[in-house]
Amino acid sequence: MQSPKFLLALLALAACAPTVPDSGSGVGFGNYSEYVRQREATAQAAGQPLSAVPAQPVFSTERVGEAIDNAAGGVTPATGGAIGETQIAATTGANRPRGNAPAGIRQEAGEMRAGAAMSDEQDFDAVSSRETIDSDAERLARQRAQYQVVAPTALPQRSGDAGPNIVQFALTTTHAPGTQLYKRGGLFQRDPLVTCAKYASPDLAQEVFLSKGGPEKDRDGLDPDGDGFACGWDPRPFRNALR
Helix, strand or coil, rough: CCCHHHHHHHHHHHHHCCCCCCHHHHCCCCCHHHHHHHHHHHHHHHHHHHCCCCCCEEEEEEEHHHHHHHHCCCCCCCCCCCCCCHHHHHHHHHCCCCCCCCCCCCCCCCHHHHHHHHCCCCCHHHHHHCHHHHHEEEEEEEEHHHHHCCCCCCCCCCCCCCCHHHHHHHCCCCCCCCCCCCCCCCCCCCCHHHHHCCCCCHHHHHHHHCCCCCCCCCCCCCCCCCCCHHCCCCCHHHHHHCC
């Protein structure tokens, strides 16, 4: 039978295979150096050459920081270690504007220029850094010097004969529209719908009515009910405005 011979061959091959460290021994987590020393000692005892295996590198925060800076395109501090406040100020302070303006924005006279019309007048720290009590007094004095008082003047008078004043007529009356106060009638009474259609508004009809002898006379037939108001003109809005 060939089974015993096959098993013996497998055992021989296993004996010749190099020893692999147990994963439970923590290779890469602190025991790799011990494994290398044991391997070199075994090779020297057997008289076999063995290439040197580098020991496990010691963890360094400086090398990690350098790798991060190189990947991000940054600059690694020459001295290594933690970056201090002085180094941060050296890299950011040169382009940092005063106040709370974003980088690249320059503040002048209470406003941020470079295309941003934003005021910092509500920022006490920013204002106090450039304004004083004396400067506020000077600015207040300049504003007072520019202040001008315009005195009211009388309303201009109309030139020439502008016709009857319908507002003044409305204020001299007290009766309601439709109350007859003036005598009307005659053989040649005109249709008020036709005569009033000639005017664009009751105000214009009232002006013409007063200019031709109204309210006592009604030559054009604009006030057939005799209340003194032509073409339905209403004096009450003018009365209410005076109250």
